[in-house]
Amino acid sequence: xxxxxxxxxxxxxxxxxxxxxxxxxxxxxxxxxxxxxxxxxxxxxxxxxxxxxxxxxxxxxxxxxxxxxxxxxxxxxxxxxxxxxxxxxxxxxxxxxxxxxxxxxxxxxxxxxx
Amino acid sequence: xxxxxxxxxxxxxxxxxxxxxxxxxxxxxxxxxxxxxxxxxxxxxxxxxxxxxxxxxxxxxxxxxxxxxxxxxxxxxxxxxxxxxxxxxxxxxxxxxxxxxxxxxxxxxxxxxxx
Numbered sequence: 001x002x003x004x005x006x007x008x009x010x011x012x013x014x015x016x017x018x019x020x021x022x023x024x025x026x027x028x029x030x031x032x033x034x035x036x037x038x039x040x041x042x043x044x045x046x047x048x049x050x051x052x053x054x055x056x057x058x059x060x061x062x063x064x065x066x067x068x069x070x071x072x073x074x075x076x077x078x079x080x081x082x083x084x085x086x087x088x089x090x091x092x093x094x095x096x097x098x099x100x101x102x103x104x105x106x107x108x109x110x111x112x113x114x
Numbered sequence: 115x116x117x118x119x120x121x122x123x124x125x126x127x128x129x130x131x132x133x134x135x136x137x138x139x140x141x142x143x144x145x146x147x148x149x150x151x152x153x154x155x156x157x158x159x160x161x162x163x164x165x166x167x168x169x170x171x172x173x174x175x176x177x178x179x180x181x182x183x184x185x186x187x188x189x190x191x192x193x194x195x196x197x198x199x200x201x202x203x204x205x206x207x208x209x210x211x212x213x214x215x216x217x218x219x220x221x222x223x224x225x226x227x228x229x
């Protein structure tokens with residue numbers, strides 16, 4: 001079965017420290033990979049995506065993610081965390097011929113402490 | 115106007131009520147989606163409409179009935195719901211549902227509580 005795993009329910013980071021939110025996937029075929037963020041009482045907001053090309057993708061709010069094909073991972077990173085980065089982060093995967101089907105992770109709650 | 119607008123933001127209903135959720139997108143997109151979000155679970159795709167035609171129905175109970183009168187509006191009609199249907203219902207849109215490299219644009223959600 002095709003799946004996306006976000007192994008940590010919650011990640012705690014001190015403000016100013018680097019952060020990583022992990023995502024691994026198991027799909028057949030070439031994946032398109034996405035990160036979305038959900039702030040409290042809000043809908044999801046697109047952060048960044050990997051389609052092809054450079055494995056390091058840069059997105060909104062200083063976030064970046066690295067596609068690692070051999071490890072089937074797409075971890076989200078930021079060099080210096082802000083308190084305002086505290087939110088719920090979702091990883092999602094689609095396939096080229098999957099017709100609007102996104103496979104979602106369960107989400108990781110990121111808490112940045114001042 | 116924000117890209118995707120959902121109303122109401124909060125809804126409390128009894129199991130015998132009939133209510134509707136509304137979604138409107140101002141992005142000129144051709145596809146609209148309903149998702150169900152429950153705590154600590156992946157988002158569940160419920161329905162997909164492409165150019166007002168339903169193209170996906172992910173085994174959703176008939177107590178949920180979607181309607182897409184045009185490419186900008188999407189409704190979710192609710193009837194005789196169960197307490198386990200309490201969740202955040204998210205509407206989303208995209209330019210073309212067949213191009214799976216495109217990102218989704220979400221509304222802020224309708225928080226539904228079924229008593």
